Amino acid sequence: MDEPVADEPGGSLAGTPRPGMREYGRYAAIEFLTWLPTGLMLAPMVLLMSARGLDIAEVGMVGAAYSVTIVVLELPTGGLADVLGRRPVLAASAVVSVAGLVMMALAHSVWPFLVASVLKGVARALSSGPAQAWYVDSLHARYGPAADLKPGLAAGNVAGAAALAVGTLAGGLLPLAVRRDPLAAPVWAGAGAALVLLVAVLVLMREPVRARRGPGRAAARLAEVVRDVPVTIVAGIRLGLADRVLGRLLLLAAGAGVMLNGIEMLTPGRLGALTGEAETGGAAYAFVTFAGFAANALGSSLAPPVARLLRGSVRAAASATVVTAAAVAALAASTALRGAAGIVATAAIYVLLFTALAVASLLRSELLHQRVAADRRATVMSVDSLQLQFGGTLSSLCLVPLSGVAGVGPVWALTAVVVLASALLYVRLPVGPAPRHPQ
Template sequence: MSAASARRRYALVQFLMWLPPGLMMAPMVLLMSARGLDLGEIGLVGAAYSVTIVVLELPTGGLADVVGRRTVLAVGTGFSAVGLVVMALADSVWLFFVASLFKGVARALSSGPAQAWYVDALHAAEGPDADLKPGLAVGSAASSTALLGGVLAGGLVPLVLPGDEVLRLSVPVWCGAVAAAAALVAVVVAMPEPRRSTSRGGPARSRAAARLGEILTDVPLTIRDGFHMAVRDRGLARLLLVSAAGGMMLAAIETLTPVRLAELTGRLESGSTVYAFVAAVGFAANAVGSSVAPLVARLLRTSTRAAVAAIAVAAASLGGLAASVALSGTAGIVAAGVAYFLVFAALSVEELVRGELIHLRVESARRATVMSVDSLQLQFGGLLITLGLGPLTTGLGIGGTWAAVAVLILVSSLLFVRLPARRVVPVPAPTRT
C-alpha cells in the first residue's frame, strides 16, 4: 500500500467514525429531556459514558496491539451503531444509561487503533523516518469536518422536519446509527492488516482456544509494558500529562458554553441551537488548525516550539472568552464564536505536533496502548474539572472559571521546555508461530 493510499483510507475512516458523535451532539440532551429525564438523570447518563471509557481505555488499547487495529476498530464501530439505535428508541433513564454504556465502549475501542494503523502503514511504505504530520493532519481535518457537518445537521434537522417533537429530535440519532454502520464497512474494507499466524496442528477449536489464551495473556502484558513505558520515559510522561490539562480545558468550555449561550438568548431551546453553530465554528477551527500545523512547525523550526506557541494562543483565547461574559446579546454570541475558533484552532495545532512527538517515542507493538493512555489522561482531566465546576462557578462565576483554566493551560506549556530527547525506531509487533 502506498503512503497516499494509506492517507486516503485513514481520512475516510476518521470521517465516518466522527460523523455519528457530531450528528447526536446537538439534540442529545433535548431528546433525553423530551422523553422525561431530569437534569440529574441526564448527568447520570453522561457519567456512565465517562466512567466506561476510563475503565476500558487501557485494556482496549492493549487489545488493539495484540489482535490488530482493524478488528478492535470494527468492534468499536459496531458498538457505536447499536448504542445509537438504543438511544433513538430509549424512553426511560435506564435505556439511555445502556445506550451510554455502549457508546462508552465504542469510544474506548476506537480511541487509538485508526491512528496506530496509519502510522504503521506509513512506516511500512516509507520507512521509520517518514514524516507523520501531513497524514495526521489529513485525518484530523477529516474528523473535524465530520463533526462540523454532523453538529450542524443535528441542530437544524429537528427544526425543519414536521411531526412530533420527540421523533424530530431522534432523526439525527438514527442518521448517526447509519453512519456508524457505514464506518464499520469502511474499517473492514479499507484497513487491511497482515494475517496473524495461528498455532499449527490440532483441530480448529484447539487453535481458537490457544489463540484466546494468547490474547488473554498478551493484553495485560502489553498494557503493563505500555504504561511502564509512559512512566519510565520522562519526556513521554510530560507529553501525556499535557493531555490531562487539555481535558480540563475542553470540559470547562464544552460544559459551560451552552449555559452561557442560554443566558444570552434567554431560552434553553434557542441556546442549544446557537450552541450548535458555535460548536460548528470550533470544529471548522479544528480542521483549519490541523491543516496549518505542519506549516507552523516548519516556520517555528521545531514541533516543541509550535506546541508552546499553540498553547499560548489557546490560553489567551480562553481568557478572551472569559472576558466576553461582560457582553450581552449578539455581541456576546459573536465573541464566543470568535474565541471558540481561536481556541480550537490552536488546540488542534498542539495536538497534532504533540501526537508526532509521542509516536517518535513509541514502538509499533505498544503504539495503540500508549494512545489509549493519552486518551485516558484526557478523560481524567475532564472528569476532574467536571467534579470541580460546581464550586468553581459558585465562587468565581463562569468567566472566572474560564480564566482560571486559561492560567492552568498556559502553565502546562512548561512541560515542553527542555523536553528530553529520545527517538524509538518503530518495529513490527511480534507474531506467534
C-alpha cells in the same frame, strides 16, 4: 482477485499508477462513517439531557462515565483487533454504537443516559485503531512494505474531520426541521449512520490473509493483552517519573483534557440560554463548533512556521498554550454578553482557542516523540491518551457540577487558570532525546 503488485515478476511500486487508490478510498469512506455518528450527536447531546430533566451535575456524571469507560478499555480493546481481526472489532463497535445511540434517544432519566454513555465509550474504544491498521495491512499485502502510506492516512484524517464538521452542522440544524422530539432527531440520525457504518465495514473491509490462529492461541493472546494492561500503565507511569521532561509533557495532556471537556460540556447550555430555545441553541452550537474544527485545521498547518518564527518548538508550544488560556478567559468574560453578540463572540473565541490549541498540541506531540525511544513509543502514546481522558473525567466530576452553583463564567475562568498554569510545564524544558531510562 488481483495479485499483489509487489509479487509480480519485475513489478515495482513505482511502475504502478496511483498505487493504493482502492484501499485508501475505502479507508477514507470508513473513517468518514466512523466519525459521522459522533458529529451528529455532538450539538444536541447536552441540550437533550437538560431538556429531559438532568441537572448540570448529572450531565457531568454522564460525561464522566464516557471518559472512564474509554480509560478502562482503551488498552485492552487495542489488542482485540490483533487477536480477532480488524473487521469484526470495528463491526462490533458499530453495533454497540447503534445500541448506545438508541438508548440515548429513548432515555428520560439519568440512569438510561449513563448506560448510553457507557455504551458509547465502549464503541469509541473499539473503534480506536482497527480501520487504520486494516488500511496499512491491506496496502502492505498488495504492494509490499515499501508502499507509501501517507496519501491514505491523510485521506482518512480529512474524511474524519469532514464527518465531524458536516455531522455537527447537520445535527445542529436538524432539530429546527423536526416538530416531534426535535433534539432526539440527530441522535436517531446518528444511530442510522452507525448502521450504515456496519454495512460498510462488512462490505468494504476485506482483510488480507494473515497467519491463522487457533481458538486456543487466540484465547491465550487475548489473555496476554488483558494482563499487559496494568503492566503498560505502570511502565508508562514509571517512565514519566524517571524522565521528568516526559512526565511534564504527559501532564500537559491532562490539562488539555480538563479544558476541552469543560468547553464542550458547558457551551451548548450557554448558547441555549442566549437563543432562548434548546433547538436554536443547538443550531448555534453547531456553527460555533464548525468554526472550531476549521480553526483546528488552520492551527495544525500554522504550527511549523510558528515554531520557526519563535525559534523552537518549546517556545512556540508554550506561547500557544498561553494564547489558549487567554481565549478561555475571554470565553469566561463573554458570558456577560447577551443575544447575538454573545453568539458571535463565542464563535470568534472558538476560532482563536482551537487555532492556538492545535499549534500547541502538534508541537507537544513532536516533543513527546523526540523524547521517547521507538521501543517505548506505543506505551507512552497509550498513557498520553489516558491522561487526556483522565483530565476530561476530572472536569466532568468537578468543574461541570461547580458551574451549577457558581455559574459558567467562573468555571471557565478557573479553567483558564488551569491552562495557564500548565504552560509553566514548558519552562526550561530540555529538547531532544532522553538519556537511557532505567529498566
